Amino acid sequence: xxxxxxxxxxxxxxxxxxxxxxxxxxxxxxxxxxxxxxxxxxxxxxxxxxxxxxxxxxxxxxxxxxxxxxxxxxxxxxxxxxxxxxxxxxxxxxxxxxxxxxxxxxxxxxxxxxxxxxxxxxxxxxxxxxxxxxxxxxxxxxxxxxxxxxxxxxxxxxxxxxxxxxxxxxxxxxxxxxxxxxxxxxxxxxxxxxxxxxxxx
Ligand code: FES
Numbered sequence: 001x002x003x004x005x006x007x008x009x010x011x012x013x014x015x016x017x018x019x020x021x022x023x024x025x026x027x028x029x030x031x032x033x034x035x036x037x038x039x040x041x042x043x044x045x046x047x048x049x050x051x052x053x054x055x056x057x058x059x060x061x062x063x064x065x066x067x068x069x070x071x072x073x074x075x076x077x078x079x080x081x082x083x084x085x086x087x088x089x090x091x092x093x094x095x096x097x098x099x100x101x102x103x104x105x106x107x108x109x110x111x112x113x114x115x116x117x118x119x120x121x122x123x124x125x126x127x128x129x130x131x132x133x134x135x136x137x138x139x140x141x142x143x144x145x146x147x148x149x150x151x152x153x154x155x156x157x158x159x160x161x162x163x164x165x166x167x168x169x170x171x172x173x174x175x176x177x178x179x180x181x182x183x184x185x186x187x188x189x190x191x192x193x194x195x196x197x198x199x200x201x
Pocket of ligand 1: 031032033034035042043044045046047048049062063064065
């Protein structure tokens, strides 16, 4: 077992656990968006950021992908961490302003508005790719992927060509942290192989 501290509390972790795994074992809450325990973590949204301190040095890491290590001093809610989380949430509010889930999470951190430009007021998807990974790793369907580039990036059937890989299981809807896949499913009434989340009105 590895010994470390989280928020001043001595904790133990098994080799292979991440900092998020370890914190959750001890009931220490760290907010996440692109993480789901059934899916390999990817570290896309960075909302799970925590601070590692060593002497006067400090750095920020994404707890869902950073491994627990012997002797680490981890802080999950320091001023530095909360400032970065607020900044991330502001960014997300500008990228997907239509997501109620993001608004609610931002409000918990006192973020009510964003200073950043809003390009699409109806956007809900943060392109974290959790739906894509769940479809591949949990369902084994590979029915959706990230397609397009830059501002045109979206989640859809590969090459945006409708196919028969989608089994309409709704896993993508279940894992989506912003409600984007639910909204899309409602629009198309769950019709298989037309699941798309971004830039689709
Ligand atoms: Fe860790 Fe998104 S939850 S990076």
